[in-house]
Amino acid sequence: MNRLVLWNIDLTLVDVTIVARDAYAEAFRQVTGRPLVKLAPALGRPDSEIIFETLAINGVDAQDDHLPRFIEALGAGFAARRDRLATQGRMMPGAADALAGVARLRGVVQSVLTGTIKGNAVHKLAAFGLSRHIDFEVGGYGEEVYPKATLLQVAQSRAKAKYGRAFDQSSTVLIGDSTRDVQAARIGGAAMIAVASGRSTDAELRAAGADLVLPDLANPSEVVAAVARLTGDPTGRLAG
Structure with missing residues (x-):
């Protein structure tokens, strides 16, 4: 493997906002004994950060075990x-074909860099048949209390340990929808x-410094070509 593609999940590959909010509300009630009044916005942040802000804006003093x-x-x-994920959520346009197309590039490993905790990340992608191209072992997740840029480097280190090859800016591509994703990259x-x-x-994405901004994933061939170009293989050679 000589290139690593990391995907954000929410609003990049899937949108399961309704189910996620319900799960947050139940978790808040279990932990605090109170109903959730306001959920902190995601804004590309990890679940760990959203949890702490949600506790604060609902007037709960965070404890060590929270x-x-x-x-x-x-x-x-x-x-x-x-x-409920597949019925109350949606797969973003082009997501399945983009993942499948990138998987056909020679020497590629795909994983996720997401604010979602690992178990929920697996559920989100599996619900829409998107998990088969993802190596969840080398991803970065929302229960890991690191800034997203550091989490990206953690994912690179995990990929190196598993595949025996160092991944850096010339061989790693992050695909996401928020300015926080761009800053992390x-x-x-x-x-x-x-x-x-x-x-x-x-x-906003261009101003943050993205190498390429697409309206969505609806043109998978454009995504595949961009990954190939950004990892030094403009011909986009496919695996045999």
Whole structure:
């Protein structure tokens, strides 16, 4: 393997906002004994950060055990709702074909760099048949309390340990929809394909420094060509 492609999940590959909010509400109630009034916005942030802000804006003083208890409850609540993901959520246009197309490039490993905790990341992608091209072992997840740029480097290190090859900015591509994703790529050491399918605009993604901004993933061949070019293989050679 000589190139690593890391995907953001929410609003890049899938949108399961309704189910996620329900799981958050149940986890909040279990941990605090109170109903959730306001959920902190995601904005490309990890679940760990969203949890702490959600506690704060609902007037709950965070305790040492709140984060691990909340993460455990969030995972259980989400798993209990996994059958609702495909009916109450949606796969983003072109996501399946983009993942399949990138998988056909020679020497590529695909994983995720997501604010979602690992178990929920698996459920989100599996619900839409998107998990078969993803190596979840080498990804970066929302229960890991690192800035996203550091988490990108953690994913690169995991990929190196598994595949025996160092991954750097010349061989790593991050695909995501938020300015935070772009900032993580710039700081952490990856090329960046931004898709304006989330809450960040085309102009904001370009200003943040994305190498390429697409409206969405609806043209998978464009995504594949961009990954090939950004990893030094403009011909886009396919695996045999």
